[in-house]
Amino acid sequence: MPRLDVRDIPPVNRHDRIHDEFDGIAPGETLTIVNDHEPKPLYYEMAAEVPDFDEEGYEVRKDAPDEFVAEFPKVEG
Structure with missing residues (x-):
């Protein structure tokens, strides 16, 4: 499963990197x-702009x- 730690990426660049x-x-x-x-802002952005994002399957934990x-x-094919 692909994993991306964005904590060291400048906040202004995070969303573009995540989308890529x-x-x-x-x-x-x-x-x-x-x-x-x-x-949460990324979740809403993905839900609104990325048709392939399966928002029903989104999970987050602290x-x-x-x-x-x-x-x-x-989403699957």
């Missing part, structure tokens, strides 16, 4: 994002105060 990574995964795969905050792990699944 998501575009590169196969249908049915899930991109796991590690972030320093809950990625593993530490500065570590949120979010699952962004891509």
Whole structure:
């Protein structure tokens, strides 16, 4: 499962990098994002703009105060 830790990426560049990574995964795969905050704005952006994003399968958990792990699944073919 592809995993991207964006905590070291400047915030202004994070969404573009995440979109690029998501575009590169196969249908049915899930991109796991590690972030320093809950990625609600990204979730809403993906839901509105990315038809291949399976928003029903989205999950997020807080593993530490500065570590949120979010699952962004891509719809199957």
